[in-house]
Amino acid sequence: MLNSFALFSQNCDLRYSGYVLDIFDGQPQVKALVEFLDSEYKVLSDDKGRFTIEGICPGEYDLKISHPGCIDFFKKINIETNFSENIFVNHRINKLDEVFVEDLKQRKSSETSIEKNFTQELIQKFNSKNLADLVGTISGVSILKTGTNIVKPIINGVYGSRVLIVQDGSKLQDHEWGDDHAPSIDVNNIDRLQLIKGAMGLQYGNAIGGIIKISPIEFVPKDTLFGGIFGSYHDNGKLNSSSLRLNKIKKNGFFTTLRLGFKSSGDLKSPDYFLTNSGYNEKSGSFSIGKKSLKGMWRLGYSIFSKELGILKASHVGNPGDVFRALDSDVPTIINPYTRKISHPRQLTVHNKVFGNYNKYFKNLSKINFNYVYQKNRREEFDFRLGISDDIPSIDITLQTHDLNIDYESKKTESFSWKTGLKVMFQDNYSNPETGVKRLIPDYLRSEIGGYFLTSYVPSNIFQLEFGLRYDYDFVSAKKYYYIRTWEKRGYDNEFQNTIIRETSSGQYLTQQDLSFKNLSSSLGLNFLISESINGILNFGLISRSPSPSELFSDGLHHSLATIEYGDLKIKNETAFKTSVSLEKNQGIFKWNINGYISNINDYILIEPSGIDQISRGAFQVWSYRQTDANFLGYDFDYSMNLKKNIYLNGNFSWVWAKEKQNNLPIISIPPINFKNSLLFDNIFEKISFSIDHSYVGEQKRYPDNNFNASIFEDGNIVDKLVDISTPPKDYNLIGFSLNYNINDSINLTFDIENILNESYRNYLNRFRYYADEPGRTIIIKLNYKF
Amino acid sequence: MKNFKHILSIFIITSLILVSCSKDDTPAEVNEVETFTRVVLKVGSDTYTYNVGSPAPEIKLTLGTDYKTSAEFYDASDPNDVENMTLEVIEEADEHYIFYEVSGVGLNITSASDDVIGAESKGINLNTDWSTTDNGVGTLRLSLIHQPTNVSGTDRAAIGGETDIEVDWPIVVEVAE
Numbered sequence A: 001m002l003n004s005f006a007l008f009s010q011n012c013d014l015r016y017s018g019y020v021l022d023i024f025d026g027q028p029q030v031k032a033l034v035e036f037l038d039s040e041y042k043v044l045s046d047d048k049g050r051f052t053i054e055g056i057c058p059g060e061y062d063l064k065i066s067h068p069g070c071i072d073f074f075k076k077i078n079i080e081t082n083f084s085e086n087i088f089v090n091h092r093i094n095k096l097d098e099v100f101v102e103d104l105k106q107r108k109s110s111e112t113s114i115e116k117n118f119t120q121e122l123i124q125k126f127n128s129k130n131l132a133d134l135v136g137t138i139s140g141v142s143i144l145k146t147g148t149n150i151v152k153p154i155i156n157g158v159y160g161s162r163v164l165i166v167q168d169g170s171k172l173q174d175h176e177w178g179d180d181h182a183p184s185i186d187v188n189n190i191d192r193l194q195l196i197k198g199a200m201g202l203q204y205g206n207a208i209g210g211i212i213k214i215s216p217i218e219f220v221p222k223d224t225l226f227g228g229i230f231g232s233y234h235d236n237g238k239l240n241s242s243s244l245r246l247n248k249i250k251k252n253g254f255f256t257t258l259r260l261g262f263k264s265s266g267d268l269k270s271p272d273y274f275l276t277n278s279g280y281n282e283k284s285g286s287f288s289i290g291k292k293s294l295k296g297m298w299r300l301g302y303s304i305f306s307k308e309l310g311i312l313k314a315s316h317v318g319n320p321g322d323v324f325r326a327l328d329s330d331v332p333t334i335i336n337p338y339t340r341k342i343s344h345p346r347q348l349t350v351h352n353k354v355f356g357n358y359n360k361y362f363k364n365l366s367k368i369n370f371n372y373v374y375q376k377n378r379r380e381e382f383d384f385r386l387g388i389s390d391d392i393p394s395i396d397i398t399l400q401t402h403d404l405n406i407d408y409e410s411k412k413t414e415s416f417s418w419k420t421g422l423k424v425m426f427q428d429n430y431s432n433p434e435t436g437v438k439r440l441i442p443d444y445l446r447s448e449i450g451g452y453f454l455t456s457y458v459p460s461n462i463f464q465l466e467f468g469l470r471y472d473y474d475f476v477s478a479k480k481y482y483y484i485r486t487w488e489k490r491g492y493d494n495e496f497q498n499t500i501i502r503e504t505s506s507g508q509y510l511t512q513q514d515l516s517f518k519n520l521s522s523s524l525g526l527n528f529l530i531s532e533s534i535n536g537i538l539n540f541g542l543i544s545r546s547p548s549p550s551e552l553f554s555d556g557l558h559h560s561l562a563t564i565e566y567g568d569l570k571i572k573n574e575t576a577f578k579t580s581v582s583l584e585k586n587q588g589i590f591k592w593n594i595n596g597y598i599s600n601i602n603d604y605i606l607i608e609p610s611g612i613d614q615i616s617r618g619a620f621q622v623w624s625y626r627q628t629d630a631n632f633l634g635y636d637f638d639y640s641m642n643l644k645k646n647i648y649l650n651g652n653f654s655w656v657w658a659k660e661k662q663n664n665l666p667i668i669s670i671p672p673i674n675f676k677n678s679l680l681f682d683n684i685f686e687k688i689s690f691s692i693d694h695s696y697v698g699e700q701k702r703y704p705d706n707n708f709n710a711s712i713f714e715d716g717n718i719v720d721k722l723v724d725i726s727t728p729p730k731d732y733n734l735i736g737f738s739l740n741y742n743i744n745d746s747i748n749l750t751f752d753i754e755n756i757l758n759e760s761y762r763n764y765l766n767r768f769r770y771y772a773d774e775p776g777r778t779i780i781i782k783l784n785y786k787f
Numbered sequence B: 001m002k003n004f005k006h007i008l009s010i011f012i013i014t015s016l017i018l019v020s021c022s023k024d025d026t027p028a029e030v031n032e033v034e035t036f037t038r039v040v041l042k043v044g045s046d047t048y049t050y051n052v053g054s055p056a057p058e059i060k061l062t063l064g065t066d067y068k069t070s071a072e073f074y075d076a077s078d079p080n081d082v083e084n085m086t087l088e089v090i091e092e093a094d095e096h097y098i099f100y101e102v103s104g105v106g107l108n109i110t111s112a113s114d115d116v117i118g119a120e121s122k123g124i125n126l127n128t129d130w131s132t133t134d135n136g137v138g139t140l141r142l143s144l145i146h147q148p149t150n151v152s153g154t155d156r157a158a159i160g161g162e163t164d165i166e167v168d169w170p171i172v173v174e175v176a177e
Helices: A004-009 A098-106 A120-125 A131-135 A320-328 A484-489 A549-553 B002-022 B086-091
Strands: A014-022 A033-036 A042-044 A050-056 A059-066 A073-079 A083-089 A114-118 A141-145 A151-155 A163-167 A192-197 A210-215 A224-234 A239-249 A254-265 A268-270 A273-275 A280-293 A296-310 A346-361 A367-382 A395-409 A416-431 A443-457 A463-483 A500-503 A508-529 A534-545 A555-558 A563-566 A574-585 A590-615 A618-644 A647-660 A674-684 A688-697 A708-714 A717-723 A732-742 A747-754 A778-786 B038-043 B046-051 B059-062 B066-075 B096-103 B106-111 B127-134 B136-146 B162-174
Touching: A014 A073, A033 A050, A042 A050, A073 A083, A131 A141, A131 A151, A131 A192, A151 A163, A320 A618, A320 A708, A320 A717, A320 B162, A443 A549, A463 A484, A463 A549, A484 A508, A508 A549, A563 A590, A590 A708, A708 B096, B038 B059, B038 B162, B046 B059, B046 B162, B059 B127, B066 B086, B096 B106, B106 B162
Parallel strands: A014 A083, A163 A210, A563 A618, B059 B162
Antiparallel strands: A014 A050, A033 A042, A033 A059, A059 A073, A114 A192, A141 A151, A192 A210, A224 A239, A224 A778, A239 A254, A254 A280, A268 A273, A280 A296, A296 A346, A346 A367, A367 A395, A395 A416, A416 A443, A443 A463, A463 A508, A500 A508, A508 A534, A534 A574, A555 A563, A574 A590, A590 A618, A618 A647, A647 A674, A674 A688, A688 A732, A708 A717, A732 A747, A747 A778, B038 B046, B038 B066, B066 B127, B096 B136, B106 B127, B136 B162
């Protein structure tokens, strides 16, 4: 009982605050009831697990913390001054419950990372589109395109091997180094998605751009069957998309899941003409079984992804004169009526994956995790052939990879916890010689072994620190043919002469390339509370990566891009040092988040036009890889303003700036400024919500000059014409509208219009921008049934 | 979960074996099939041969003369096995077209009566009749075009298609002695 005499004689203005966290993994417990028994002091923890009790009279109290699914926590505390602490509660008594699962859905991979968790709703909104389109909705993420149906994510200005995609516990192994190689993932197959910007994803790999992490569904073990059937139709391209998700769970924790997806699109249309041969077909399926209990979980599964896509016919020009004529023409040089048929040039990618995962909690609440994935990716690129059947591809590469990860996490008690792990990878690349085209990438064997150590220190609710260290050893072995004239032109006759095995009758050297790379990476993250509603995050990352096989070994004509690509054996590791500062206000009417970063990338590897080569199939533009020291800086800003009840103004803005250190020159393909805003009317009559969306993309004013001349006959004279492949297109605005109608608890209908004004525009980040406009207005109708 | 651990070890051992046994063989050298390394122009009784990587020889013509001309394409990357690619071009005549452009001299080039017929029942200019109309020094460009959009086009831009091979020959038309 409170001492009423004490009430009058002392100041009752003390504060007790802190975090309620899960004893297993330190995750915040949302809406935990924190109370002093037999008093009026009680409060619920917020969505970060934070609680604050004010106006306390000094004295001794019985603290009780209760939370659905947790064992009630009791402690005697003495309040004499303001203080705060973390309380760890045991969230797993005899069942995994809804609240735990909800927490898991919102879980961040680390408290000091700058990351975004995608909601189920947003993922489903993009199931008739691509992964890059989905992650491209957040600030700082842009999309690199090769035409309309090949899209890859760019995070804070960097892409390719600098953005790691992790799915089912392992890196997606699918030739991600090629600009025209989109990730082999169907959005329909994505259950949970997180994007970590920058260096705090060291557990998964060494990627300075960030990690895109795709994880399986979390669920409650009870007898249920749930899932959904989703259908979409886009009028532009007449795209049909449908997908099925089925999850069967049993009370004992046994589960089985099935995902099927199907998409088919014909030629897209820009405001004035069809984009001939821009259609595609995509099929995907995945199946998993497993069992989950308090002690741990095992999971086995198989997935397949297959995508056939057409390459814009008008883009297939290599000869400088042809490129000049294509740029000179306002419209694409080939425009045919609409068709669903995909003809040459086209790409076909099939990705198979077998995965297995086992994790177990020990009695002391630490956890061990084993993850194995086998992936087989076959990529075929078809083109018109001379003298042999068009059905024989000009590129036919099969990449097989085995990945094994073992991770151990210590228990999370008090303020300190740690994680460590080992990764072993074997990879085999086979480039089929039956194509009749010199291999763009040689046969190679690659192995990687890596280890990491992460530690997390959470002394109070005001401050958190995470530190990580990672070491990777990478070894690649390739037997590769080089034309002697290329060998000498690239200057390999000095350093690499002893790698020659023999000379062939057709003027080539057969060489043995054995290269190894060591990468040491480190990250430091700090999260501190600046005020009641504002917190700050500081990240420092030192990430070192090996060159990819493409950067080392590319050698020859890349048919579908109609360019010659050259790698360089002399390319070494790329080392990036990135500092990010982020401030976040996540309460109140005006929420915002600003993230600024500066990166110093030594030996930054880039590919850009480097001249014209006359080879035996004609003259083509050459793109070469080279290394240079680069500086990147930029900032991303997100905001959400609650204007009135159910009316929100949301938006984001990003700006990136980059240069080569030695000569202050701009770098190719840096995203221009990007500003998106959306006026959202939510929950109208509890069934409808709609938004008006606006997006502005600026004109990139900083770009390198890679122009060249083409000699053209004009009025009986040969003249040199400038082929301007460097100047970025103008800025543009796009307006969209989106309506969502919840017919009932299970069925909802969405109606979207993109590019309502049917604006003609070209996108600097689209490699095919020289040849055609971007698509015009698109109407999208989706019907979703969830059960 | 002992069973699972056993399965996992089998996976790992199998994959190790698969990978270590697979790539001890040397990859086969690719027999490149679509290469043009040589273009031959037979102009009247003269033969002019262009090899990729070397400058094209100068074509010498006399003013006021007619020449029966034919073009041939070869893959001479292996000097012991020279392949005549002209046959492939003829087989796919619908998808090919040869276009000549001239500067600095007066030269008329038209499809000959024995030319190979391609798209729109037009000759593809493999066999042509040349007649010199003005003397001078200049350049003759031969373009082998794949999938021309319009074979009736009068300039390179109008014809469209992709340039598979483009050779610039120095040309001189001299006054007859």
